Amino acid sequence: MPPLQRAGQAPPLRWAVSMGNATQYSAFAGYHPLVNYLFFGYVVLVTALFPHPVFLAISFAAALGTSACLARRSMPKFGLLLAPPLMALAVVFNVCFTHRGVTILGYLPSGNPLTLESLLYGAASALMIGGVVLWCACYGAVMTSDKFLYLFGRVVPAMSLILSMALRFLPRYRAQAARIASARRGIGMGVSSPANPLAKLRAGGEILSVMVTWALENAIETSDSMRARGYGLPGRTAYANYRLDDRDRGLLVVFAVAITILLVLVFSRIVSVSYYPVFVMNAGGASPAPTVVWAAAYPVWRAVAYACHAAVCFLPLGLEVREDWIWRRARTGMLVDGAD
Amino acid sequence: MTVDGHVNYYAVSLAIAVCSMLPFVLAFEGRKPQARELVVIAVMVAIIVVSRAAFFMLPHFKPAVAIVIIAGAALGAQSGFVCGALAAFVSNFLFGQGPWTPWQMLALGLIGCLSGLVFSGAARLRRPRPGLPGLPGLPGREEGAFASVRARKRAERLRTAALCAFGFLITFALYGLLLDTAAVAIFSSGIQGEALIATYAAGIPLNLVHAAGTAVFLAVFARPMIEKLERVRVKYGLYGGRAAGCRPYSGRGKPRPYGGR
Numbered sequence: 200m201p202p203l204q205r206a207g208q209a210p211p212l213r214w215a216v217s218m219g220n221a222t223q224y225s226a227f228a229g230y231h232p233l234v235n236y237l238f239f240g241y242v243v244l245v246t247a248l249f250p251h252p253v254f255l256a257i258s259f260a261a262a263l264g265t266s267a268c269l270a271r272r273s274m275p276k277f278g279l280l281l282a283p284p285l286m287a288l289a290v291v292f293n294v295c296f297t298h299r300g301v302t303i304l305g306y307l308p309s310g311n312p313l314t315l316e317s318l319l320y321g322a323a324s325a326l327m328i329g330g331v332v333l334w335c336a337c338y339g340a341v342m343t344s345d346k347f348l349y350l351f352g353r354v355v356p357a358m359s360l361i362l363s364m365a366l367r368f369l370p371r372y373r374a375q376a377a378r379i380a381s382a383r384r385g386i387g388m389g390v391s392s393p394a395n396p397l398a399k400l401r402a403g404g405e406i407l408s409v410m411v412t413w414a415l416e417n418a419i420e421t422s423d424s425m426r427a428r429g430y431g432l433p434g435r436t437a438y439a440n441y442r443l444d445d446r447d448r449g450l451l452v453v454f455a456v457a458i459t460i461l462l463v464l465v466f467s468r469i470v471s472v473s474y475y476p477v478f479v480m481n482a483g484g485a486s487p488a489p490t491v492v493w494a495a496a497y498p499v500w501r502a503v504a505y506a507c508h509a510a511v512c513f514l515p516l517g518l519e520v521r522e523d524w525i526w527r528r529a530r531t532g533m534l535v536d537g538a539d
Numbered sequence: 540m541t542v543d544g545h546v547n548y549y550a551v552s553l554a555i556a557v558c559s560m561l562p563f564v565l566a567f568e569g570r571k572p573q574a575r576e577l578v579v580i581a582v583m584v585a586i587i588v589v590s591r592a593a594f595f596m597l598p599h600f601k602p603a604v605a606i607v608i609i610a611g612a613a614l615g616a617q618s619g620f621v622c623g624a625l626a627a628f629v630s631n632f633l634f635g636q637g638p639w640t641p642w643q644m645l646a647l648g649l650i651g652c653l654s655g656l657v658f659s660g661a662a663r664l665r666r667p668r669p670g671l672p673g674l675p676g677l678p679g680r681e682e683g684a685f686a687s688v689r690a691r692k693r694a695e696r697l698r699t700a701a702l703c704a705f706g707f708l709i710t711f712a713l714y715g716l717l718l719d720t721a722a723v724a725i726f727s728s729g730i731q732g733e734a735l736i737a738t739y740a741a742g743i744p745l746n747l748v749h750a751a752g753t754a755v756f757l758a759v760f761a762r763p764m765i766e767k768l769e770r771v772r773v774k775y776g777l778y779g780g781r782a783a784g785c786r787p788y789s790g791r792g793k794p795r796p797y798g799g800r
Contacts, residue, residue, distance in 0.1 A: 212580040219683065242596060247549055247550070247553075247638065248549070250548050281635065282639075288726060289726050292725070292726045292734065293738075295734075296731050296733050296734035296737065297731065297734075305612060324726065328638070328725065328726070331638050332635070332637055332638070335635070335636045335637045335638070335640075336635065336636075338636060339632065339635065339636050344632060355564060355568055356568070357567060357571070357572050357577055358564065358567070358568065358569050358621070358625065360577055360581075361577055361580050361581045361584060361621065361625055362584075362625060362628070364577070364578060364581035364585075365581045365582075365584040365585040365588065365625065365626075366585075366632070368582065368584075368585030369585055369588060369589060369629075372585055372586065372589050373589060376589070387726050391587045400755070400759055403593070404760050404763065405763070407586070407590065407760065407763075407764070408760070408763035408764060408767060410586070411582075411586060411763075411764055411768070412767045412770070412771075413580045414585075415579065415582060415767065415768070415771040416771070417582075418575075418578040418579055418581070418582045419578070419771070419775050420576070421573065421578050422573075422574040422575040422578040422579075423575075425574040425578070426574055426575075429572045431571070431573075431574065449629060476679075494550060
């Protein structure tokens with residue numbers, strides 16, 4: 200991007216968008232909060248609760264791709280950095296402490312057996328933890344607190360109100376703490392720079408205490424103002440900037456269809472997994488199989504299950520890529536137009 | 540919660556964590572709390588989050604648990620729970636949400652609740668009185684404001700010491716052990732005694748640092764913070780607090796803290 204920006208030239212439009220509000224630019228974040236929330240609910244729960252290796256691999260790959268894609272758009276990199284050590288820990292933990300399984304590969308220094316099954320389960324739980332952590336990082340980038348409040352404002356109104364007020368207070372208190380510290384320096388009560396830690400702690404405590412007084416007085420004013428505006432009276436509505444349109448309804452239908460198919464296939468045990476005592480994947484459906492034709496179709500049904508899961512998991516990534524492609528094509532067009 | 544015959548411990552423990560928070564949430568929502576109460580809780584939540592962020596450079600040496608304990612002691616058990624649980628949730632907007640969020644919420648919420656039960660429960664049952672909240676039986680302002688300055692200071696010191704001891708124990712025993720157990724449930728295919736013991740052993744130094752931090756922050760912050768909270772509580776008649784001979788501030792006109800009508 201930098202080569203495009205020369206002195207005296209307006210920055211490209213893309214910058215203006217991504218600097219204003221990082222989530223604006225993400226295509227998936229532009230959908231209705233309900234769609235966002237259901238998607239993350241699905242991927243986190245399925246990843247955390249169903250240890251099928253193919254499902255975990257699909258989910259992890261999608262989480263990696265989506266978080267890498269969102270990380271370019273100023274998502275915090277925390278999740279990406281945190282995932283590898285946690286995943287390594289999961290493998291080590293399982294191998295060291297789980298001695299179930301019948302395939303013994305060797306013996307640990309402690310004398311306990313090292314089994315193939317515990318290694319496999321360790322690998323699966325590494326994918327599970329990595330997937331959940333990365334999905335949670337994406338969740339943080341896409342489900343901003345205003346969306347959360349929009350969804351849960353009616354279910355738990357008091358808690359949501361506290362949440363939204365606390366989030367608003369954070370930047371305010373940071374600014375106020377800086378103001379108090381500078382005022383204290385001004386009247387000669389600041390901490391000299393090579394202060395001992397205890398004095399620093401004490402000064403921090405005093406700033407905090409000043410801030411608490413101010414914040415509480417301020418809070419009373421806020422609540423009186425809320426009362427004056429009729430907080431808690433019946434019949435009041437809240438403004439929301441979200442509309443469930445056809446685009447969102449389309450995605451909801453896709454989710455519903457995919458999840459229904461998956462539930463049927465998982466609970467009929469056509470797609471299944473068991474790690475102990477022996478690792479068995481897709482052991483079979485309802486036994487005995489109703490008909491030979493139905494049994495012969497098992498591989499097809501398994502492929503359908505994997506496809507459904509992949510379709511849901513990769514959906515945001517697909518939307519981002521599509522958006523990028525549209526954007527790039529439109530911008531190339533604009534540049535050509537501008538050259539004329 | 541069983542998939543193919545074996546128990547999914549993550550699912551079970553997640554369900555336990557969520558279900559054990561539900562009664563508190565339902566009780567709080569069902570009470571339809573007043574705007575003023577909500578704003579004070581929001582203030583405490585924001586302060587806890589800011590304080591956790593302010594000490595980001597010292598791992599595990601955080602004032603968050605200390606302030607949750609103060610909030611519980613000053614505002615009562617139910618508000619203490621809400622403060623702790625929401626503070627964990629909000630601060631993870633900054634530090635990263637993850638599979639650990641429900642347990643942090645549960646642990647901090649329980650700490651706030653227990654602190655409320657220990658340090659403000661008995662006092663709430665009696666006539667709300669001005670002066671110092673805290674351990675039952677300690678002298679408040681009405682019991683010799685001028686005569687026993689020394690006794691009051693001694694009582695204050697006693698209360699701070701009690702808070703510090705409580706903070707140390709609860710951080711080590713409740714927060715540390717609960718989150719270590721959650722870590723085993725997250726990482727392992729089952730809850731084995733061996734894995735639990737190893738995790739607890741590995742967690743001891745970190746939990747000790749955390750607990751010591753909580754005690755230090757309580758020693759420094761507890762007195763000024765509780766005084767401020769108590770001041771607002773008395774001045775505006777929040778949470779049943781009111782000055783002697785003064786009706787609670789109704790929101791109409793100027794508050795008249797001392798002297799009444």
